[in-house]
Amino acid sequence: MNDFFNVVNDITPLQKEEQMALAKAVRIRHLDLGDAWIKEGMSTHQLAFVSEGYIRKYYLRNGREVTDGFFFDNAFAGDLPGLLARRPALCHLVAMEPTELFLLSFDSLEAMAQKYRAIERFLRSVVTQDFVQFYHRHLGLHVTPAHERYAQLLHQQPLVTQRAEPYHIASYLGITLQQLSRARGAIKKPG
Template sequence: MNPPDFIRQYVQRFAVMSDEEALDIAAHLQRKEYTKNEWILRAGEIEHYLYFIEKGLVRRFFERNGEDITDNFFFDGNPGCAYASFVTQKPSRENIIAMENTVIWRMHHRDFEALCDKYRSFEHFTRLVGQWLYVLNHERVCSFLYDTPEERYEKLLKERPRIFERVPLYHVATYLGITRETLSRIRSKRK
């Protein structure tokens, strides 16, 4: 897929953009391929890129006391990055790694800012995506505060039904905030 088609398909989920704008924005995207288990960003580095996942799977996670805790998965068609670091241009606390061979289109922070200044449609798009990401994050926090592990599991199955085909159980467990054993018990009760 070429960048104009890819960016247009993604952006049109949120905003209207002219052909000229889509071509200019696409010209600022760089295609990059990552192999399975290749690092995209390590904690302590500054996130200079916003990613659009064309194909593959990326995991964002924190490390604490020798354990990693999955914060999010980015699948085909999703945007992704260490967003706080991208916005502030300060070192990230998160790691990002390709879990499969992955193709992304990435945009550098300086280009992102320039395009927001240049095109109202792109600024509008980024504002809507930012709001959408905020809502998703808020719902995730609320889920940890109010939902049982079983409810979080059911919600994950509803939102991402094929996740278990692509993600190892221990990563799904840390994403849900439970142990692998607890996840196995929940899954066996459900069968």
């Protein structure tokens, strides 16, 4: 649980009492390769910290999976739009390798945020970071060339090429495998 609190304290420092309240709220869940944590249509009521492993977020469009996110070790994951709107998930979150999640009830987090200012800041920061990432990705799909989107992904998530399948990376970037190959080539070329 040390990595969890290191990440949380990097976002906003917590006092001992606040850390104890969070620790009591954590539920641990282990997922095997291919296990779904969240499926489309499920009510979502938890935020997860990926203690170890890899979760891929995707949605279905015309029967095809479209990757919407990669969550590796020490990252927070969830369907924040579903959590915030209290609506069923529109996406799937699936373990792409054996994964350990620290689950936090969103209702418990909101209750703690009422009592502890630092937890309120932490929760607000997680939601804000998710929105900003979504906004930049959405905008990038429309205005940024594929090789630049690929370079940005490598900068933001350097483990992605080691742990994610190329077709999932291509899907996330909104390109074909052939375009991904060209983007990789453009990144490797000097100047």
